[in-house]
Amino acid sequence: MVPAGSTLAGTPIESALRRHGQEGRLDGDRLALEARGITKVFGNHVALDAVDFGLRAGEVHALLGENGAGKSTLIKILTGAYQPDGGMVLADGVPISLESPQQAQAHGIGTVYQEVNLLPNRSVAENLFLGHQPTRFGLIDRRRMERDSRAILARYGLGIDPSSELGAHSVAVQQIVAIARAVELSGKVLILDEPTASLDRNEVERLFEIIAGLKSSGLAIVFITHFLDQVFAIADRATILRNGRLIETRALDDLTRTDVVRLMLGKDVAFSGATKLEESRPLGEVLAEFRGYGRKRSVHPFDLTVHKGEVIGVAGLLGSGRTEMARIMFGADVADEGTVTVAGAAVAITRPTDAIARGFGFCPEDRKAEGIFGELSVRENIVIALQGKLGWFSALNRDEQLEIAGKFGEAMDIRAASLDMPVKLLSGGNQQKVILSRWLATDPAFLILDEPTRGIDVGAHAEIVRTINRLRDEGLALVVISSEIDEVVAYSSRIVVMRDRELVAELNGENINPGVIVQAIANHREASPA
Amino acid sequence: MNRSLRPLLATAVIFVLAYGLSVMQFPGLFSTRVLGNLLTDNAFLGIAAVGMTFVILSGGIDLSVGAVIGFTGVLVAVLVSWAGFHPLVAFAIAIAVAAAFGAVMGLAIHYLQVPAFIVTLAGMFLARGGASVITQDSVPIRHEFYDLISDLMIRLPGGGRLSFIGLTMIAVFIVGAIIAHRTRFGSYVYALGGNAVSASLMGVPVARTTVAIYMLSSVLASLSGIVFSLYTSAGYPLAAVGVELDAISAVVIGGTLLTGGYGFVLGTFIGVMLLGLVQTYIIFDGTLSSWWTKIVIGVLLFLFIVLQRLIFAASAPGEKAAKKA
Numbered sequence: 001m002v003p004a005g006s007t008l009a010g011t012p013i014e015s016a017l018r019r020h021g022q023e024g025r026l027d028g029d030r031l032a033l034e035a036r037g038i039t040k041v042f043g044n045h046v047a048l049d050a051v052d053f054g055l056r057a058g059e060v061h062a063l064l065g066e067n068g069a070g071k072s073t074l075i076k077i078l079t080g081a082y083q084p085d086g087g088m089v090l091a092d093g094v095p096i097s098l099e100s101p102q103q104a105q106a107h108g109i110g111t112v113y114q115e116v117n118l119l120p121n122r123s124v125a126e127n128l129f130l131g132h133q134p135t136r137f138g139l140i141d142r143r144r145m146e147r148d149s150r151a152i153l154a155r156y157g158l159g160i161d162p163s164s165e166l167g168a169h170s171v172a173v174q175q176i177v178a179i180a181r182a183v184e185l186s187g188k189v190l191i192l193d194e195p196t197a198s199l200d201r202n203e204v205e206r207l208f209e210i211i212a213g214l215k216s217s218g219l220a221i222v223f224i225t226h227f228l229d230q231v232f233a234i235a236d237r238a239t240i241l242r243n244g245r246l247i248e249t250r251a252l253d254d255l256t257r258t259d260v261v262r263l264m265l266g267k268d269v270a271f272s273g274a275t276k277l278e279e280s281r282p283l284g285e286v287l288a289e290f291r292g293y294g295r296k297r298s299v300h301p302f303d304l305t306v307h308k309g310e311v312i313g314v315a316g317l318l319g320s321g322r323t324e325m326a327r328i329m330f331g332a333d334v335a336d337e338g339t340v341t342v343a344g345a346a347v348a349i350t351r352p353t354d355a356i357a358r359g360f361g362f363c364p365e366d367r368k369a370e371g372i373f374g375e376l377s378v379r380e381n382i383v384i385a386l387q388g389k390l391g392w393f394s395a396l397n398r399d400e401q402l403e404i405a406g407k408f409g410e411a412m413d414i415r416a417a418s419l420d421m422p423v424k425l426l427s428g429g430n431q432q433k434v435i436l437s438r439w440l441a442t443d444p445a446f447l448i449l450d451e452p453t454r455g456i457d458v459g460a461h462a463e464i465v466r467t468i469n470r471l472r473d474e475g476l477a478l479v480v481i482s483s484e485i486d487e488v489v490a491y492s493s494r495i496v497v498m499r500d501r502e503l504v505a506e507l508n509g510e511n512i513n514p515g516v517i518v519q520a521i522a523n524h525r526e527a528s529p530a
Numbered sequence: 531m532n533r534s535l536r537p538l539l540a541t542a543v544i545f546v547l548a549y550g551l552s553v554m555q556f557p558g559l560f561s562t563r564v565l566g567n568l569l570t571d572n573a574f575l576g577i578a579a580v581g582m583t584f585v586i587l588s589g590g591i592d593l594s595v596g597a598v599i600g601f602t603g604v605l606v607a608v609l610v611s612w613a614g615f616h617p618l619v620a621f622a623i624a625i626a627v628a629a630a631f632g633a634v635m636g637l638a639i640h641y642l643q644v645p646a647f648i649v650t651l652a653g654m655f656l657a658r659g660g661a662s663v664i665t666q667d668s669v670p671i672r673h674e675f676y677d678l679i680s681d682l683m684i685r686l687p688g689g690g691r692l693s694f695i696g697l698t699m700i701a702v703f704i705v706g707a708i709i710a711h712r713t714r715f716g717s718y719v720y721a722l723g724g725n726a727v728s729a730s731l732m733g734v735p736v737a738r739t740t741v742a743i744y745m746l747s748s749v750l751a752s753l754s755g756i757v758f759s760l761y762t763s764a765g766y767p768l769a770a771v772g773v774e775l776d777a778i779s780a781v782v783i784g785g786t787l788l789t790g791g792y793g794f795v796l797g798t799f800i801g802v803m804l805l806g807l808v809q810t811y812i813i814f815d816g817t818l819s820s821w822w823t824k825i826v827i828g829v830l831l832f833l834f835i836v837l838q839r840l841i842f843a844a845s846a847p848g849e850k851a852a853k854k855a
Contacts (some may be wrong), residue, residue, distance in 0.1 A: 102733045117731045121534075121724035124716070130717055131733045139712040165533060181732075196697035 001504055030092060031222035033109065033189045034055040034076070039086035040073050047073040050087065051246045053239055055189065059223045060211060062235035062252070066264055066318055066483060069241040071224055075193055078222075079111045080104035091188075114194035115175040118181070120167025125149035126167050128181050142387040151502060156210055171323060172203035190214065191222040196230060197319065208234050227318030227500050228257055228522065236279030242266055257522035264317070265403050265485065265518065284308030286344075287446055287477045288358075290329065293338030299324040301338050302503035304496065306446060306477045310470060313492030314481040315517050321501035322481045323365055325446045331355040331477070356389055358446075365450040365481070367428065371435045374424030377414050379405040381423045381434050386441045410439035413463065427459020430450025436467065446477045453487060465491055485514045499519055533791035536841050537785030537834065541800045544830075556814045563692025564810060569696030571842035572806040574599065574758040575776055576699040576799065579784075580706040581750030582777040583798045587710070588743050589723040590646035593718035595633065595751040596773035597630055600753025601661040601767070606719035607669035607765025617675045619706055625752050631657065632748025637733030650744075653775070668766040671759060679760055695757045699764040703749065719743060723790025779827050780805055783834050787842065804830070 016451070021272050036054040039046070048070045054060050067361060072296045073516045076082040078089065080098035088095050091107050104111070118127045125146045126133070133140045139496065149162035156176050166174060174354040175195055182190055192211070195202045211234055214222055223235055229236060234253060235413040239249040240263045265315055277297060284307045294301030316322045331349040340347055344359045349355050352362070364370035382405040386394055396404070405419045412433040416426055423434055432452055439447055453461045468491050472478060482488050495512055497505040497520040505520040553560040578595045585592045602624045609620035631653065638649045684692040694749075710716040718739040719730035732734045759765055778788075784801030786793025808826045812818045 101731055105733060111731075113731075117725075117728040118731075119721050119724035119728055119791075120719055125719055130721060130729075133714055133716065133717065135714070140714065140717070143711075168533075189587065 007160065010473055016172070022116035029087075030057070031055060031346070032092065032512060034093075035074070035078065035087065035089040036090065038074065038077055038084045038089075040070075040077065040082060041085050047244050048077075048084075049244045051241065051244070052249075053078075053246070054231065055220045055222060055251070056219045056237075057188075057220045058215060060223050060234050062231040062238040063224045063241070063391065064231065064260065064264055065241035068130075069264075070244040071241055072193070073244075075111070075191060078466075079109060079191060105186050107529065108186045108188030109191065110186030110189065111181050111191040111193065112175065112178045112195055114197045116178050117170060118166055118174060118178055119378065120165070120174075122151070123163050124160060124165060124166050124169070125162035126179055127177055128152060128162075129186065133184065152180055152184060153177075163420070170203070172199050175199065175203075175207065179210065179214075183219065187223070189220045191224075193224045194226070194243045194319070195223075195364065199298065204230065226317050228260060228317075229500060232257065232262070240264055242473070242528060250275070258519055261317070261454045261518050261522040265483070267385040277495045284475065284477075287342070289341040291339050291341075293328060293335050293340065295324065295328050295333055295335050297335075298501065299328060300334060300502040304329075304495075304503070306479065308477050309472055309475045310493040311360050311472050311478045311480055312486035313493050313512075314479060314498060314523055315485060315488050315495055316498030320435060320498040321503075322499065322522075323450055325498065325503070326364075326450045326479065326481060329355075330360055330448055331364065332364075342361075347491075353388075356385065356442065359442075359444050361385070361442060361444040361447045362449070363432070363435045363439065363452055365405050365454070367431055372431050374425045375422055377420045378414065378423050378426070378434055379419040380411065380436045382408055382441055385438045390443050404441050405437075408441055427456070427460070429456035429464070432456055432460070432464060433467075436464075440471075444476065447471065447478075448479045448481075450481045451483065452480065453482065453484065456486055485517050488517070489514060533841055534557065534794070535561050535789070537787075537838055538794050538797040538800075539806065539835075540837060541783060542796055543798050544808070545555075545804045548804065551709055552691045552807065552811050552814075558855055559814060562686040562688040562689075564717065566686060566690035566692055566696065566850075567701060567802060568589040568810060570691070570693040571697040571809075572698040572759070572802050572843070572855065573760060574754040574770070575773060575805070577610055577702045577757060578751050578754040578773060578804040579709075579760070579777040579780045579798045579802050580702050580795060581747035581754075583781050583784075583786055583793065583795055584648070584719055584743050585747045586778070586781050586786050586788060587790055587793050588719045588740070589726065590740075590743065590853070591650060592653075592741065592744065592747045592751075593774050594657055595747065595754075595777055596662070596770045596775075597654040597657035598631065598751035599755040599758055599770035600768065600771055601657040602628060602752045603759045603762075603765035604664050604669065604832070605765070605770050606756060606759050606765050607671050610673055611669055612648075617671075620775045621756050623855075624756065625749055628748040629739050629745050629753030632745035633741050636744035639744065640737045646744075646757075658771075660746040660768070665765075667768060668764050670764045672750065672763075676760065676763055687824040695760055698753075698757060702753070703795060703799050710795045715742065720791055723787075723792075756795065762810065776805065779831050783827075783836070785828050785838075787838055788835070792842075818826075 004438060020508040031054045033053065033055040035042050037050045038048050038397060040048040045516065051070065051074060051404050053074065059139065063071050063074070077084050078098070080100045089098055090096065097108065103488070128149050131147050136140055146162040153160060153162065157174060158176060158339065160169060166177065179190065185424060192451065195207060199207065211221060235252055237249060237251050238255065238260065240260065252423045286305055288306045289302045290302065292301040292303065302325065313417050314322045316327065324333065328335040331352050331354050334350050339395050340349055347354070347358060374383070376377060379401050382397055383401045386404065391476065409416070409419060414430050414433045414437065416430060423431060426434065427490065453464050456464070465487065468478060489512055492493060494510060495507040495517060496503055499521055507516060508522065578599060582592060582595060605624050605627065606617065606620045609615040609623060610617050635649050635653050638644055663709050679694050682694040686692060695795065710719065718734045719731070721732065721734050722739060726736065757772060780801035781798050782788050783804060784793070784797030784799070787796060803826060809823050812820055812822055
C-alpha cells in the first residue's frame with residue numbers, strides 16, 4: 001500500500017495509474033477490501049444485519065438497494081464515519097480499524113460523495129493537495145503544487161488551470177477533481193457515492209471513461225447509484241441489500257435488469273395475480289395539464305394530464321425523478337420548460353404560493369424536515385396552510401383555529417392528547433394525518449403526496465390508503481408517489497413509471513399489475529405500451 | 531482573475547481616489563507626517579484587524595477583541611505601575627493570558643457547537659468585566675522602557691515619523707499575510723470558511739484549527755492592547771470599546787467576505803487605512819462632527835456588502851448545482 005500523501009509530498013509524480021496497474025496484477029484475486037458480518041444497530045432499529053461485502057482489485061462493484069436498505073450505513077462504516085456493532089473490515093486479508101475518515105484514507109480508502117465535498121472557494125490545486133501541500137522552508141511551494149496538479153489533472157483529461165477557483169468549474173469537473181484527490185491520496189479503494197446524480201449524459205460518459213481507466217489500472221471501485229442503466233454500463237458485480245440484509249452478490253452478466261429490480265424491491269415478478277379488476281370509471285374533467293414540463297438536471301420534460309376524481313400512482317426507484325416531478329408540479333422547484341394549464345387557463349407555477357392559489361397541496365417525502373413544524377402545536381400545523389392562503393390580514397382567531405383543527409382532527413382520526421401539543425410528539429402516522437389535514441383545510445382540488453405511507457405503522461398505513469380512496473371518490477385529483485408497488489396498484493386509477501429522471505411509461509387498466517410495473521421500472525423497452 | 535481579488539481591487543481604488551480627492555481639497559494631507567501618523571494612530575486597530583481577518587475568513591466572528599484590548603491595557607498598567615514588573619514581563623503575561631482566553635473560546639465554539647457570536651459575546655463581557663474589577667480608573671504607566679519605545683522611530687524626509695508601533699503593525703500584517711496565504715494552517719482557515727463539513731472530510735484538523743484561530747485573534751488583540759498602552763501610556767478598563775466593530779468593518783471593507791472563505795490580509799490593511807483616512811479628513815476639515823466618521827464607515831460597509839453580493843451572487847454554475855443536489 002502506498003502511504004497517504006507520499007505521492008504528493010515528495011518526488012516527481014509518476015503515473016499513479018501505471019502504479020496501480022502493477023499493484024493490481026500482483027494482487028490477483030485477493031480481496032482489496034472485505035467486510036465480514038457487519039452489524040449496525042441504531043436504537044432498536046437494525047440498519048445492517050451481518051452483511052458480508054467483498055471488493056476485488058480491478059473491479060467496479062455496484063452497491064444497490066432502496067432507501068433504508070443499508071447502503072449508506074455500510075459505506076459510512078467502510079469510510080470510518082460509523083463504527084460497526086459487530087463484524088470486521090479487512091484490507092488485503094488483514095483486519096483493520098477504521099475510526100475516522102483520515103484513518104480510512106491512510107488505509108487506501110478514498111470516497112467521493114454525491115455532493116462534491118471539496119472547497120469551491122479555493123483553487124483546484126489546493127483542493128487536490130489540501131493537508132498535503134508541498135512545502136519549502138515551511139511555506140507552501142505554490143509553484144510546485146500547481147505544476148504537480150497540472151500533471152495529475154492531465155491524467156484525468158482535464159486541461160484546466162490549477163490556480164483557478166474550483167467553484168468556477170462545472171459539477172462534473174469538480175467531481176473529477178474529487179476523484180483525482182481521492183485516488184491520489186488513497187490509491188487502493190475508491191468509493192463513489194452517487195457520483196452521477198447531478199451530471200448530464202455527456203458528463204456521465206466522461207466520468208465512466210475515467211472509472212474504466214482506474215479500474216483497468218487495478219483500483220477497486222465501489223459504485224453506488226440509483227440508475228440501473230449505469231450499473232449495467234460500468235459495473236462488473238453487484239451487491240444488493242434490502243432492509244439491512246445482504247440479498248445477493250453476483251456478476252452482472254448473470255443478471256437481468258428485471259432480476260435486479262426484483263431483488264431490490266423483493267417482489268416476485270412471476271406473481272401477477274394482483275391485477276386490478278375495477279370497473280373502469282369514466283374520467284372526470286381535466287383539472288391540470290402539464291405539457292413538456294421539466295427541469296434541467298432534475299427531471300426530463302414530461303406530459304401529464306390530471307383529471308378530477310382520479311389517483312395517479314407514480315412508481316419508480318428512489319432517485320428516478322419521482323420526487324423532482326412532484327416538486328416542480330407544486331412549484332417547490334421551478335420548471336425551466338413546459339407549460340401548465342389549470343382548469344383550461346395557462347398559468348405559471350413558480351412558487352408554492354402559486355400552486356396553493358390554484359388549489360394544489362403537497363405532502364413532501366421528508367415529513368420531519370419539510371412537512372411538520374415540530375415545535376408548533378397540532379392546531380397550528382393544521383391551520384398554517386389555510387392561514388397562508390388567506391393572507392396576513394385575515395388572521396384566524398384561536399376559536400376558529402380550534403374549530404378547524406378539531407373538525408379535521410376528528411375526520412382524520414388524529415390521535416393526539418390535545419390539539420395544543422407539539423406535533424413532534426405524535427407518531428409518524430398521526431403526523432402524516434396532520435399534514436393531510438393541513439391541506440384538506442385549504443379545500444384543495446389537487447393533492448400531490450410523496451411517499452405518504454413511509455415509516456408509519458400498519459394501522460395508520462391502512463387509514464392513509466382509505467383516505468386516499470375517499471378523497472378520490474369526493475372528486476379530488478391525487479398524484480401519489482410510492483415505492484410500495486402493491487400499494488400503488490391498490491389505489492391508482494392510472495400509473496406513471498419514472499426511470500432515470502424520465503417518465504417512461506403510463507399504465508392503464510389491466511397493465512396496473514406489479515409484474516408490469518417492475519418490468520417498466522427495470523427497462524422501459526420491455527414494458528407494454530400504454 | 532480570481533473573483534475574490536475584485537473587492538480588494540475596489541478597496542484599493544477607493545482608497546486612492548479618496549486620498550487623491552482629499553489632497554486636492556487639503557494639500558497638507560499629502561505629507562509623510564500625515565501618512566506616518568495614519569500608521570501610528572491606527573496601529574492598534576490594524577493589529578486587532580489582522581486577527582479578525584483570520585476569524586472572519588474561517589466563517590466566524592470575534593466580539594471580544596475590544597474588551598481584550600482594554601483588559602490587556604489594565605493588566606499591563608497594573609503589573610508595571612503597581613506590582614513593579616518590567617513591561618516586557620507584563621507583556622508576556624498579558625499575551626499568555628489572552629492566548630488561554632482565546633483557546634477556551636475556540637474550544638467552546640468547536641466542542642459545544644455554540645455559535646462564535648455567542649461565545650465571543652460572553653468573552654467580551656468577561657474581559658471587560660474583569661478589567662473593571664481590577665480597577666475602575668485609568669492607571670498611568672510611567673517606566674523608562676515606555677519612554678524608550680516612544681522615542682524609537684524612523685524619521686522620514688518631510689518631517690514624518692514611522693513610529694515603533696506603526697512598524698509593529700506593518701510587521702504583523704506581513705507575518706499575517708504569510709500565515710494566511712503560504713502555510714497549511716492558512717489553507718485550513720480558508721477551508722473552514724469555505725465549507726466546514728468538506729474540510730473535515732478532507733482531513734482538516736477542525737478542532738485544532740478552530741482553537742488556533744481564536745487564540746491568534748486574542749493574542750493579536752492583546753498585542754493591540756499593548757500597543758494601545760504604549761500609545762496612551764495608560765491602562766483604562768473602558769478603553770477600546772467597540773473596536774471589534776471597527777475591526778470587522780476594516781476587514782469587510784478590505785474585501786473579505788463576511789461569511790468566510792474569501793479575502794486577503796492585505797485588503798484589511800487598506801481597509802484600516804481607509805477608515806483612518808476618513809478620520810484624518812474630518813480632523814483636517816475641522817467643522818464636521820466626528821460622528822461623520824461613523825456615517826462614512828456605515829456607507830462604505832454597506833457599499834462593500836452590496837459589492838460582494840453582486841460579485842459572489844453571479845457565482846459559478848457548479849456551486850449552484852452542488853447546493854441544489
